[in-house]
Amino acid sequence: MKKVYLDYGATTPVDKDVLNEILPFFHERFGNASSIHSYGKEAFDAVENAREKVSDIINCKANEIVFTSGGTESDNLAIKGVAYINKDKRKTKGNHIITSAIEHPAVLETCRHLEKQGFNVKYLPVDKYGIVNTKDLEDAISANTFLVTIMYANNEIGTVEPIEELGKITKEHNVLxxxxAVQAITKISIDVIKLNIDLLxxxxxxxxxxxxxxxxxxxNGIKLEPTAHxxxxxxxxxxxTLNTPGIVGIGKACEIGKKRMKKDTFYMKILRDKLIKNVLEIEESYLNGHPEKRLANNAHFRFTAVEGESLNLMLDDKGIAAATGSACSSKKLQTSHVLLAIGVNPKEAHGSIRFTLGKYTSKEEIEYVSDALPEIVKRLRKMSPLWNR
Ligand SMILES: Cc1ncc(COP(=O)(O)O)c(C=O)c1O
Structure with missing residues (x-):
């Protein structure tokens, strides 16, 4: 059976050039980057080389990069790190955090955890496209606010937030x-200095x-309380102990991502728009998220009277891999908090599906999905008591 992977938002295959760069660090070059002998020095140099490459893609200094175990840990370290340092200084800077209603659970659950510890969190609403209103942020900031955490681009509907404007506001108010940027990096050119970003x-x-x-x-200059001692x-x-192969891998991935950004995003956009055009020809189908301010690889739809999980399973029967929510919550069958926040009613939210393209996606694959989808939607609607056209 033909297999088509359109879930690059959940995870991507490791690029072969990344893989080749990583492999020696499992066996031949296995040293501990903290050791002072030649094995350690070799690993240390590889880690520092990767740090340069990661810093290069966001225009910061290499010593401003901290390696972690993933996006979740980075979010936790940033938010809890600032909050816990701030806790001791609460008398001077307050206990107020501002975030948005459509953040990834790595941010939302961290904020909820902090609420239980006495922090005050404001969850900003978004418009029907998932965009945070800059005026809302301005209004929400008070003398007690010490941190604003708002995602660069949404993992479900692909909406890109007005980060430059948000950064200007936080800078004016002297708030971190x-x-x-887990979904945005390598798809959007990011300059942390220009954008006034303190943590990413x-x-x-x-x-x-x-x-x-x-x-x-x-x-540099921002103090964080460590989450692991x-x-x-x-x-x-x-x-x-530093995960040398992984760190070498993220370095190489950033290097390649920066080099190929223009070419890959241009290519993915063409295919994404083709898919959007084809899918929207299906009766009562809608695009979730902003029509333009969206990630180059994201196409997120909802269909009246169609159950998203069934749609996903029927696509899978045809070898097509898509997603009904963010990867981490799609097994829980919960209504997406993102779709609810943009005003989609719960019934319709369940009829949603996300296709995320990648640099290996082909035109033929998009045609295959475009051909398969109308028939599947038709079959599901035939079985649905909600479809009486
Ligand atoms: C926007 C966003 N933030 C954070 C994460 C978590 O990243 P990781 O899987 O590396 O912990 C994800 C992963 O789905 C994501 O899409």
Whole structure:
């Protein structure tokens, strides 16, 4: 059976060039980057080389990159790190955090955890496309606010937030600005200096690197409380022996991602728009998210009277891999908090599906999906009591 992978938003295959770069670090070059002998020095040099490459793609200094185990840990370290440091200074700077209603659970659940510890969190609403209103942010900031955390681009509907404007506002109010750029990195050119970003999370496995590795940009001068204590690795922010293969992998993935960004996003956009055009020809089908301000690889739809899980399973029967929500919540069958936040009613939210393209997606694959989908939707509607046209 033909197999078509359109779930690059969940994870990507490791690029062969990334893989070749990583492999020697499992056996021949296995040293501990903290050891002072030649084995350690070799690993240390590889880690520092990767740090340069990660810093290069967001225009920060290499010593502003902290390696982590992924996007989730980066988000936790950024938010809890700032919050816990701030806790001691609560008398001077308050206890207020601002985020958005459509963040990834790595941010939302961290904020909810902090609420239980006495922090005050404001969840900004979004418009029907998933965009945060800059005026809402401006209004929400108070003398007690110490952190704003708003994602660069949404993992479900692909909407890209007005990060430059948000960064301007946080700077004017002297509030720290963290952004989860896990889905945006390598698809959008990011300059943390120009955008006034203080903390930024990335993950390797969304950009053709290995799973289990991420990075957090921490602007020099910002103090964080570590989330893991131990040997003092990564400037004391993230103790644990460095995952040299993973770090080498995220470095190479960023290097390739930066080099290919223009070409890959241009290519994916053409295919994405072709898919959107084809799918929207299906009766009562709608695009979720913003028509233009969206990730180059994201096409997210909803269909009246169609159950998303059944749609996903029937696509899978045809060898097509898509997603009904974010990868981490799609097995829970919960209504997507993102779709609810953009005003989609729960019934319709369940009729949604996400296709995320990648650099290996072909025109033929998009045609295959475009041909298969109308028939599947028709079959599901035939079985649905909600479809009486
Ligand atoms: C926007 C966003 N943030 C954070 C994460 C978590 O990243 P990781 O899987 O590396 O922990 C994801 C993964 O789906 C994501 O899409």
């Amino acid at each position: 600005f963290h952004t989860d 999370s990335v993950s390797a496995h969304k950009i053709y690197g290995p799973k289990g590795t991420g990075a957090l940009y921490v602007k 131990g040997g003092g690795h990564e400037k004391g922010l993230r103790s644990s």
